[in-house]
Amino acid sequence: MSPVQFAAIGHRGRELSIEYTWIDAEAPDAPLLVFLHEGLGSVAMWRDFPAQLCAASGCRGLVYSRPGYGRSTPRRADERWPPDFLERQAREVLPAFLDTVGIDPRTQPVILFGHSDGGSIALIAAGEPASAWAGVIVMAPHLFAEDVSLISIRAIRDSYRSSDLRGRLARFHDDPDSAFYGWNDVWLDADFATFSLEAAVSRIRCPVLAIQGVDDEYGTMAQIDAIAARVADCSLLKLAACGHSPQRDQPEAVITAVVRWLQAPKSV
Template identity: 55%
Template sequence: MNTGPQFVEIDWRGRRVSIEHQWIAPERSLAPLIVFLHEGLGSLSMWRDFPQRLCEAAHCRGLVYSRPGYGRSTPRAVEEAWGLDFMHRQAHEVLPALLQALDVDTQAHPPWLFGHSDGGSITLLYAAHFPDRIAGAIVLAPHILVEDLSVASIEKARIAYLETDLRQRLARHHDDPDSAFWGWNGIWLHPPFKQWSIEAEIRTITCPLLAVQGLDDQYGTLEQIRGIARRVPQTELLELADCGHSPHRDQTDPLIAAVTAFITQQSAGDKT
C-alpha cells in the first residue's frame, strides 16, 4: 500500500524548507528503493500512477517527492531566481538532505534513482558526485547540454503560459504555479545558461545506467543520451518510437518492462 502525501522539513539555503513526499509500498522493507525525480514543471502528483505501477512490476519500494518550488513543497520566493547551478544544488544539497531527513541510509542501502528531464540531469549529477550512495540510475529525456531545440520549445512554453490555460492546468499540481513555471522557464531562457553542460562531470559515474529517450522528443535530440553513452561506457540505451519528451506517459508499458528487466538484471548481478 502507499502512504498519502507527507511533509518533512530540511535546512536549505539558510531557511527551513518543507518537502512534499510519498512512500510507495513501504511494507517491502527489504526491497530496493526507487527515488523518483520529476521534470522541470513536474511534481509528485504529475507522475500520476506511474511510480506505483513501476514499483509493483519491479517489486520495489518507492519515494516520490516535489522539489522546493514545486507541488506542495515550499514555493520559490518571489524575488528568488534559480542560478546556473540549480540542478547541481538539487543533486548535491537538497536530495541528500531529504534522504537523511527520511532516515534513508544511502551507504548501507543505496537507492535507485529514476529521473525525468531536469530530474534526469539531477540524477546524473548525484550519481557522479556520490558514486557509493546509488545502486543504479534510470534517466528519461535527460539534459547534458543545452540545445537550440530545447530553448525553442521552452520559449513556446512561455508563450503558452501567458496566452493559454497552461497556468490553470499547472495550478492543479502546484500550490504556486508561478513559482514552478518561472523558476524553470527563467533559468532555461537566461542567455548564460546556453553554455551549461555536464558532459565532463558525468564521466565519473560508475553505477549501472539506463538512458531512455523518445524519437519525437521536442525538448532534446538523441545526442543527449548518446552523449551519455560515449562518456559512461556501462550505459544501456533505450530509444523509443512514437514517443515524445515523456516516455512514462507515451510508452508506459514498454518502459516499465525495460526498467523492470534492467533493475532485476543488475540486482541479480550484485548478488553473484
C-alpha cells in the same frame, strides 16, 4: 501510494517543507526507487506511474516534489534560480531530504529515477565522488542545452502567458508561477546556455539506463548517446512514437525495459 507527508530541511539559511510519499514502504528490504520529477513536475504529476513501476519491479518507491513545486515550499516571488540550480538540487537538497526521511544509499540499494531536469539531477548526483547509488534510470535527461530545447522552452513561455496552461498547472502546484518561472527563467538565462553535465557523467561508476523518445520536443538522441559514450555500464532505450514524457507516451515499454534492466547482471 501512502498519504502525502512533509519533511523539513534546511537549505542555504531557509527551512523548506518537502512534499513526499512512499510506495510499498512496508517492504524495507526491497530496492528503493527515488523519483525525481521534470522541470514542471511534482508528486501529483507523476500520477500512478511510480506505483505501476514499483508493482511490476518489486521495488519500493519514494516520490517527492522539489522546493518550488507541488505542495513543497514555493520559490519566493523575488527569487531567481541561478544557473547551477540543478547542481544545488543534486548536491544539497536531495542528500538533505534523503537524510531527513532516513534513507542512506551506503546501507541500502537506492536507484535514482529521473525525468528531464530530474534526470539531470540524478546524473549529477551519480557523478559525485562519494556516491553509492545502486543505479540510475533517466528519461529525457539534459546534459547540455540544445537549440530544440530552447525553442520549445520559449514557446511554452508564450503558451503560459496566453493560454489556460497556468490554470492546468495550478491543479498540481500550490503556486504555479513559482514552478513555471523558476524553471523557465533559468533555462532561458544567457548564462545557462553553456551548461554541460558531460564531466559529471564521465565520473559515474554505477549502472545507467537512459531512455529517450524519438519525437522528444525538448532534446535529441545526442543527450543519451553522450551518456553511453561516457558510462561503462549504460543501456539505452530509444522509443518511436514517443515525446518528452515516455512514462505517459509509452508506459508499458518503459516498465518492461526497467524491469529487464533491474534483473540483468551489471558489469560495474
